[in-house]
Amino acid sequence: MSKLDQRGVAAFEFCIVAAAIFTLIFAIFDLGRYVITMQSLRSLAGAGARAAMINDCYTSAALKVTTTVTCSGDYTTDAQKRALVPFLYAGGLTPTVSTVTGGTAVTVTASLQGFTMLWPTLWGSTFNSPSVSTQIPLPG
DSSP: OOOOOOTTHHHHHHHHHHHHHHHHHHHHHHHHHHHHHHHHHHHHHHHHHHHHHHHHHHHHHHHHHHHHHOOOEEESSSHHHHHGGGGGGGGGGGOOEEEHHHHTTTEEEEEEETTTOOOOHHHHTTTTSSEEEEEOOOOO
């Protein structure tokens, strides 16, 4: 039996293994970026909740011991947001914070519209436009 030509086998094996490894590496980078974004949004929602509690929205209701609180809007400035979560401003995006009152709590929501994964063919639209909410229970 004659020995078969083995030229190019190593290159072919590298292509097979490299495709799997690079897919895994890019998926890890993409998910890591999403996790950092979600954590930044949690920090921003917490800062928005603290700002709502300090301002007249929540404090006056707590001092008056009332459950009728009307909070709406954003109690954080753009400079405060940029100082707290500069990562969210990458790529020209701007995070938003909204405060609403409903039921027995004040809800503060931080979101990042326009956020997309770097590899949308792998994830689809599952992780696009992340949003995080936190609630402040009303006194009483």
